Amino acid sequence: MVAIAVGEIVAGLVAGAPSLVVAIGTLVIDQQPPGAKDIVVSLFGTNDKLFLNVLILVVALVAGGLLGLLARTRFTTAAVIFGAFGIVALFSALRMGTASPALSVVTVVLAVGAGLTALRLLVGLAAGPSPATTPLTEAGSAGTAGRGSRRGPTRARSGPVSMPDWDRRRFLLASGGLAVGSIAVGFIGRTLLQGAHSQEPTTVVLPSASLTPAPLAPDTSLAVPGITPIVVPNDDFYRIDTALIVPRVDVATWTVKVTGMVDTPVSLTYAQLTAKPIFEQYVTIACVSNEVGGNLVGNALWRGVHLREILAMAGVRPEATQIVGRSVDGFTVGFPTAWAMDPSRQPMIAVGMNGEPLPVQHGYPARLIVPGLYGYVSATKWLAEIELTTLEAFDAYWVPLGWSKEAPILTQSRIDVPSSGANVKAGPVAVAGVAWAPDRGVSKVEVRIDDGAWQPCVMSSEISSATWVQWKLAWDAPAGEHRIQVRATDGTGQVQTEESSPPAPDGARGYHTIGVRVG
Numbered sequence: 001m002v003a004i005a006v007g008e009i010v011a012g013l014v015a016g017a018p019s020l021v022v023a024i025g026t027l028v029i030d031q032q033p034p035g036a037k038d039i040v041v042s043l044f045g046t047n048d049k050l051f052l053n054v055l056i057l058v059v060a061l062v063a064g065g066l067l068g069l070l071a072r073t074r075f076t077t078a079a080v081i082f083g084a085f086g087i088v089a090l091f092s093a094l095r096m097g098t099a100s101p102a103l104s105v106v107t108v109v110l111a112v113g114a115g116l117t118a119l120r121l122l123v124g125l126a127a128g129p130s131p132a133t134t135p136l137t138e139a140g141s142a143g144t145a146g147r148g149s150r151r152g153p154t155r156a157r158s159g160p161v162s163m164p165d166w167d168r169r170r171f172l173l174a175s176g177g178l179a180v181g182s183i184a185v186g187f188i189g190r191t192l193l194q195g196a197h198s199q200e201p202t203t204v205v206l207p208s209a210s211l212t213p214a215p216l217a218p219d220t221s222l223a224v225p226g227i228t229p230i231v232v233p234n235d236d237f238y239r240i241d242t243a244l245i246v247p248r249v250d251v252a253t254w255t256v257k258v259t260g261m262v263d264t265p266v267s268l269t270y271a272q273l274t275a276k277p278i279f280e281q282y283v284t285i286a287c288v289s290n291e292v293g294g295n296l297v298g299n300a301l302w303r304g305v306h307l308r309e310i311l312a313m314a315g316v317r318p319e320a321t322q323i324v325g326r327s328v329d330g331f332t333v334g335f336p337t338a339w340a341m342d343p344s345r346q347p348m349i350a351v352g353m354n355g356e357p358l359p360v361q362h363g364y365p366a367r368l369i370v371p372g373l374y375g376y377v378s379a380t381k382w383l384a385e386i387e388l389t390t391l392e393a394f395d396a397y398w399v400p401l402g403w404s405k406e407a408p409i410l411t412q413s414r415i416d417v418p419s420s421g422a423n424v425k426a427g428p429v430a431v432a433g434v435a436w437a438p439d440r441g442v443s444k445v446e447v448r449i450d451d452g453a454w455q456p457c458v459m460s461s462e463i464s465s466a467t468w469v470q471w472k473l474a475w476d477a478p479a480g481e482h483r484i485q486v487r488a489t490d491g492t493g494q495v496q497t498e499e500s501s502p503p504a505p506d507g508a509r510g511y512h513t514i515g516v517r518v519g
C-alpha cells in the first residue's frame, strides 16, 4: 500500500510522472486475451475501468501480504520479488509512451524504496523488541551471507508466536497507521492526477466555422418526455476508450502528422490545422460494444476540418487502401481509404463538439469523425498521426482481439419510453425512442405490441443521413402485461436484422424488446 500510495502521490504532484496503477492497468488492457473486454464490460459496463483499478489493488495487496509473510524469514528474497514488481511497473510505465522515462524511473525508485522501508519496519516490529532477534539484523546477514543462512534461526519463526501483547499492539498500530496513511495519500494523489488530466482546455480558442448547418428545424425533435435528445450534451455523451487516465495533451506542442504511403509527409500544429476551412456537421457515432437497447451511441455537432483536405496536402498514393489513425497513447484505428474518399460523406478531424472545444474525454485537442463507421475502426481520440498503408499491412488495436476489420454501423433502434419493466396506466401511452443507421439514414421505424402487426411510427425529420432520428407511437394500452418491440429500416430499404447476435465481432443485432405492466 505504501509503494502504491507513493506512486500515486508522485504522479499527482509531478506532471509527466506515471501512476504505477495506471501503468500496470494499461499493460493489462493492452495484453488482454480476446474476449476479456466483453466479459468485463458485460459485468461492469462503463465501470470497467474502476473494476480494473480495484482488481490491481486487490492483487497488489494479496501479493504484498504474502511478501510480508515471506519477509519474516527471508527478507532479501522478499525484497528482490518486491523489486521485480517495481521493474514490471517501470516497464509498464515506459511502454505507455505518455509518461516521461526519467520521471518513471524516479517514481518507481521512490515507490519501491518507500515500500521496502515500510516492510523492514513492520518485519522489525513483528519480530519483537530485542535487537538480537530483529530480522533487520537477520536481513543484513542474509543479504551478505547468501542462500545458506537464509532459512534463518528458529527465532524468526517463533517470534510472532511468542510476541508479547504490547509488541503486537505496536505492530498493529504501525501497520494500521501505514495502511490508513497510504489510503489517504493514494487517494489525494489519484484525485490530483485525475483533476490535472480532466482539466478543461482553457488555452484553446475554438475556431469559428465558416460552414455550419442551419439551426435545427423544430420538426427534427419530437417532444416526448424521457426521450433521448436529438443532440446529446457533451456531459451526457457516452465515453469509451482504453485510456485509464485520459491523455493530457499540450496543444502548444501538439501536432498531427500524415505519414506512410503519401507523396510528402505532413505535420500540422493546432494553429496550422485550424487555419484550414472549418465546417460543422451533425454525426451520430456508435460503439460496436453497444448491446441491443444500450446507450453507447450519441449524436453531436462536430466542428473541424475536412480529412480529405489534409490528406490532399500529403498526396495519398493510389496503392494506400487503408487509413490508420493513431492516438498520442498508441491506440489505433483503421478503415478503408475508399470509405473516406467517397464524396457523399465528410470525414473530419474534429476539434469542437456541440460548440465547445473537444472535451478531454472525447479526444482533445483533435479526433477523427468518420460518418457510418463504428468508433473502434474510425473515431481516434487524442489524434497524433494519420498513416496511409494497405489493408493487408496493418491490423488496428481491436482487430487482433477478435473484432471485425471492416465495421459499418448496423441499423438499430431503441425504446427510451416507457422504460423496460415499467408500470404504466391503461389508456394513451407514448412509446418513443431513437433509431440510427449512419450514414444510410433511417427511412422507417415500426413498433409491434405483443404479436400484433408492425405499426409505422412518427419520425423526427432526419438532420442528415449521418444522424439518428427520434420516433414515437401513440399506444392505447390495454391492461395486462405487454411486450413492445421496435425495428428500423435504413435509407436503402434494408430492415434491421431480427436475429440477435452479441456485439462481437461486428455489432449487436436483434430487435430491442421490453416488457411493461399496464394497470
Ligand SMILES: Nc1nc2c(c(=O)[nH]1)N[C@H]1C(S)=C(S)[C@@H](COP(=O)(O)O)O[C@H]1N2
Binding pocket: 237, 238, 239, 240, 241, 242, 243, 286, 287, 288, 327, 328, 331, 361, 362, 363, 374, 375, 376, 378, 379, 380, 381, 382
Ligand atoms: N485514442 C482512442 N480513441 C478512441 C478509442 C480509444 O480507446 N482510444 N476508442 C474508440 C471507440 S471504441 C469508440 S466507440 C469511440 C467513442 O468515442 P467517445 O468516447 O467520444 O464517445 O472512440 C474511439 N476512439
Ligand SMILES: [Mo]
Binding pocket: 240, 286, 287, 288, 289, 375, 376
Ligand atoms: Mo467502441
